[in-house]
């Protein structure tokens with residue numbers, strides 16, 4: 319059996335879901351016998367591959383870059399997993415929604431700065447008005463809630479998805495877990 | 496004709512960033528920038544929330560060092576409560592902080608940088624990762640995973656969850672340590688010592704083969720900031736800050752969290768969402784400085800634990816004054832990891848470590864408070880204001896990546912000048928430019944956190960701004 323190609327993607331999250339993924343510890347090496355991590359913050363690929371079997375996405379969609387990215391990931395992935403509460407429901411990143419990006423930027427770069435006060439605009443991407451979960455932009459195949467989902471959840475879910483064994487997410491994790 | 500080289504995303508970083516290298520018409524490097532491309536707004540959206548919510552809310556800034564934000568936030572809250580936490584709570588928090596430092600240093604060294612160091616800067620990008628390391632050097636791959644597990648598991652034993660534990664609260668911690676958990680941590684120590692020593696030995700064997708990188712990886716004089724104890728030993732959780740100049744002379748000492756907020760300023764550059772932190776009396780950018788493992792070792796006189804002290808003495812032989820090349824952050828990180836394991840052993844020997852009194856309570860006694868600690872990658876300060884009811888009215892956070900921002904940008908420029916000549920570069924050369932950033936181990940989640948995605952492109956732009964050529968990796 320050829321190995322499944324797996325990508326992990328980071329949008330507006332805290333990286334805790336990726337860290338929980340790494341918390342599989344030695345089981346990561348076991349998993350590596352079944353899957354190839356072809357794209358991820360922890361490997362060196364710069365371009366999202368043309369064909370990925372499973373993409374795990376952390377974080378909500380908060381900037382124009384995030385939006386372009388999630389669409390690209392969807393177009394090139396057979397299965398898309400919303401990894402963690404930010405991706406599933408917006409969670410902490412969406413707490414800025416009632417305030418709006420202008421006031422957020424003003425506070426950080428004008429009010430709370432003491433030199434060269436200005437809003438960064440070179441190369442850095444524009445913020446969206448509203449932070450939203452990824453299913454509002456693309457179709458999501460599997461929702462894996464938790465803040466973050468535990469390493470056990472990752473291991474059980476991924477081995478089930480790779481081997482085709484039955485999978486009951488609600489027995490593994492929940493929102494806010 | 497001008498050219499710009501973009502490295503996007505910078506991979507194997509705790510977060511994402513972009514690097515752009517600007518070439519002049521002769522193809523020589525003119526300037527280089529490191530961009531952090533996301534902003535999240537914690538300082539603003541925390542307004543109106545009760546202050547005691549802050550530690551667990553602020554932990555969500557970063558999943559790599561949530562403990563740093565938990566502790567800095569709890570300390571700021573305790574300044575507002577004007578309360579002193581029980582001895583055992585303080586000791587347990589120190590242990591938690593050490594466990595996080597060890598796991599984070601293991602992540603930085605093994606998972607993110609060892610592929611460059613062990614497999615080579617020029618090695619195949621498809622295997623230049625932790626799995627490639629585990630295949631080429633199974634002993635080191637497993638040591639890295641094991642050392643990270645050691646730290647994460649202690650956090651879990653103390654706070655019942657590896658990432659985003661709710662155990663740290665304003666006033667102390669929610670649960671005391673059980674005898675069973677203490678014994679389990681004790682039983683994990685021998686393996687952790689073995690793993691960290693294996694890393695130190697392996698690093699010392701290969702360090703000499705990186706002479707060229709050591710020369711150009713942000714290798715310049717600067718100021719340095721870090722926590723230190725009164726006996727001049729290293730400190731991560733308490734103590735006070737010391738700022739030294741490039742010769743090692745003290746600029747300011749005994750800096751409390753409150754004093755920090757008076758003398759430390761933040762500048763904005765238009766190309767990054769991470770601010771540039773500086774010491775106000777010297778102005779920006781002259782008042783820039785570095786923080787993290789290398790600066791900490793430059794500042795302190797001892798580690799305070801025997802094995803780490805022997806390693807510190809060996810480390811300090813490199814230079815009579817402060818050690819300047821950021822390449823040595825890797826080495827400093829391993830010395831600190833050894834200290835972390837020794838310090839956990841020492842804290843566990845405290846006769847009061849199982850004491851049940853671990854939480855103090857109080858209401859709002861001051862309308863403003865600040866807390867500071869050393870995160871794995873450098874100094875972290877949380878500063879809050881509240882109203883009479885304890886509702887947050889204002890918050891500001893100064894994180895490690897902000898302190899190092901200027902040095903990272905200068906380091907990228909320095910290495911780009913060395914590895915990009917006459918408009919020509921190799922992927923291995925550009926990986927070295929990225930590796931400069933990796934040496935600092937910046938936590939981009941903390942510093943506002945980045946994301947952006949394009950291939951690695953070298954673009955040739957003509958005078959009219961039209962793209963005339965493009966190379967894509």
Ligand code: SF4
Nearest residue numbers: 331332334402403404
């Ligand atoms: S779900 Fe929680 S752990 Fe995951 S990215 Fe969001 S805040 Fe971090």
